[in-house]
Amino acid sequence: xxxxxxxxxxxxxxxxxxxxxxxxxxxxxxxxxxxxxxxxxxxxxxxxxxxxxxxxxxxxxxxxxxxxxxxxxxxxxxxxxxxxxxxxxxxxxxxxxxxxxxxxxxxxxxxxxxxxxxxxxxxxxxxxxxxxxxxxxxxxxxxxxxxxxxxxxxxxxxxxxxxxxxxxxxxxxxxxxxxxxxxxxxxxxxxxxxxxxxxxxxxxxxxxxxxxxxxxxxxxxxxxxxxxxxxxxxxxxxxxxxxx
Amino acid sequence: xxxxxxxxxxxxxxxxxxxxxxxxxxxxxxxxxxxxxxxxxxxxxxxxxxxxxxxxxxxxxxxxxxxxxxxxxxxxxxxxxxxxxxxxxxxxxxxxxxxxxxxxxxxxxxxxxxxxxxxxxxxxxxxxxxxxxxxxxxxxxxxxxxxxxxxxxxxxxxxxxxxxxxxxxxxxxxxxxxxxxxxxxxxxxxxxxxxxxxxxxxxxxxxxxxxxxxxxxxxxxxxxxxxxxxxxxxxxxxxxxxxx
Numbered sequence: 001x002x003x004x005x006x007x008x009x010x011x012x013x014x015x016x017x018x019x020x021x022x023x024x025x026x027x028x029x030x031x032x033x034x035x036x037x038x039x040x041x042x043x044x045x046x047x048x049x050x051x052x053x054x055x056x057x058x059x060x061x062x063x064x065x066x067x068x069x070x071x072x073x074x075x076x077x078x079x080x081x082x083x084x085x086x087x088x089x090x091x092x093x094x095x096x097x098x099x100x101x102x103x104x105x106x107x108x109x110x111x112x113x114x115x116x117x118x119x120x121x122x123x124x125x126x127x128x129x130x131x132x133x134x135x136x137x138x139x140x141x142x143x144x145x146x147x148x149x150x151x152x153x154x155x156x157x158x159x160x161x162x163x164x165x166x167x168x169x170x171x172x173x174x175x176x177x178x179x180x181x182x183x184x185x186x187x188x189x190x191x192x193x194x195x196x197x198x199x200x201x202x203x204x205x206x207x208x209x210x211x212x213x214x215x216x217x218x219x220x221x222x223x224x225x226x227x228x229x230x231x232x233x234x235x236x237x238x239x240x241x242x243x244x
Numbered sequence: 245x246x247x248x249x250x251x252x253x254x255x256x257x258x259x260x261x262x263x264x265x266x267x268x269x270x271x272x273x274x275x276x277x278x279x280x281x282x283x284x285x286x287x288x289x290x291x292x293x294x295x296x297x298x299x300x301x302x303x304x305x306x307x308x309x310x311x312x313x314x315x316x317x318x319x320x321x322x323x324x325x326x327x328x329x330x331x332x333x334x335x336x337x338x339x340x341x342x343x344x345x346x347x348x349x350x351x352x353x354x355x356x357x358x359x360x361x362x363x364x365x366x367x368x369x370x371x372x373x374x375x376x377x378x379x380x381x382x383x384x385x386x387x388x389x390x391x392x393x394x395x396x397x398x399x400x401x402x403x404x405x406x407x408x409x410x411x412x413x414x415x416x417x418x419x420x421x422x423x424x425x426x427x428x429x430x431x432x433x434x435x436x437x438x439x440x441x442x443x444x445x446x447x448x449x450x451x452x453x454x455x456x457x458x459x460x461x462x463x464x465x466x467x468x469x470x471x472x473x474x475x476x477x478x479x480x481x482x483x484x485x486x487x488x
Contacts, residue, residue: 058367086369091363121332122254122330123255123371127367
């Protein structure tokens with residue numbers, strides 16, 4: 001028996017998020033189906049991030065155990081032949097049998113994409129959040145720095161978050177402009193429910209000039225969800241991946 | 245009566261190209277429907293580029309005549325409210341009544357996107373042509389320079405092309421790498437049927453090392469479609485727009 005780690009990329013547009021659930025099309029369910037079919041054993045993967053409906057990923061992680069003799073590196077090719085085109089296994093390797101994808105201590109990198117222009121872009125509509133507001137990227141970047149470090153992020157997670165502790169550490173956050181897109185990159189130890197989308201919605205308040213950068217620090221200290229900005233839409237969010 | 249010029253962006257994935265035809269979903273048909281509904285006159289737009297099935301555009305052009313009193317600049321907003329999300333009017337203005345979008349003498353800019361990696365990307369699958377081959381961008385760029393200038397492009401257009409003259413002028417062509425994508429940009433006086441896709445397929449032969457850069461010059465001089473490379477898929481092609 002061996003444990004295989006998959007690196008999974010997907011376009012979340014047509015899925016009800018990662019987690020398998022009854023009567024809904026999910027990434028996890030597609031993986032379980034393709035794997036069960038391939039190895040001829042009943043497989044249920046363990047995923048690293050339970051991304052929401054409409055959220056994309058370049059490098060989510062999942063593991064499963066199998067008795068199949070095929071080398072772990074070959075699983076990516078064999079699975080891609082069975083998966084829909086909007087899900088791709090972009091890497092597979094063998095890991096120790098006690099490896100757990102949510103207990104690796106690795107950093108997690110997210111990007112949030114905002115398309116700021118007079119009119120939306122048809123070719124970016126599924127992968128960015130459109131706003132006709134002009135955004136002050138410099139001020140957004142200044143505001144973002146209040147979030148770096150270990151903090152109680154109660155203000156920046158959904159009131160439905162189930163975690164006991166709301167303390168997380170952000171190692172790095174930056175806001176840059178690339179053409180018509182503003183890209184917020186956040187690297188952290190882990191993220192609470194809706195945390196990156198609330199950070200994006202909060203930084204947009206500053207970018208639009210409705211709030212000053214210092215307000216983000218105050219919102220964080222308030223430890224109250226109502227003190228921060230709105231939750232930005234799912235389509236702009238992409239889980240880039242895990243890193244050492 | 246006034247003539248209104250529309251700048252049209254679209255995701256070509258779900259359309260049978262630009263040109264209206266029976267029983268097929270096309271960009272032109274969607275525009276005609278939305279406009280006829282808006283102005284309450286029977287409208288048939290005249291388009292600048294008849295892009296193929298699956299080809300995208302950031303700035304195709306179309307004109308129509310109307311007696312409606314609304315300022316030309318407002319048409320973009322009014323039409324976007326009636327069009328599907330994968331088609332957006334990104335500009336509208338009044339032009340002289342004898343303005344014809346295919347007779348402006350403007351330059352036309354195309355991009356062809358190739359995604360070169362070990363595995364395809366789900367979020368770029370609709371907007372780039374995937375290859376697992378590594379491509380030598382420098383050699384592709386060197387090869388591309390044989391195409392600059394006024395030439396008979398018989399070797400690089402579909403045998404089904406209907407134009408009498410196969411002479412066109414390419415003002416500028418370059419190949420660059422951005423992350424996992426190789427982007428071929430071509431600016432020209434006009435393009436023959438499938439010309440940019442054949443140029444892309446031909447330059448890829450060089451990028452993969454199957455041919456040397458000089459071969460592109462020889463293929464051009466042969467004035468024979470069979471002398472050039474294959475036609476690259478439609479999804480990688482985007483009509484960026486028209487320019488002075």
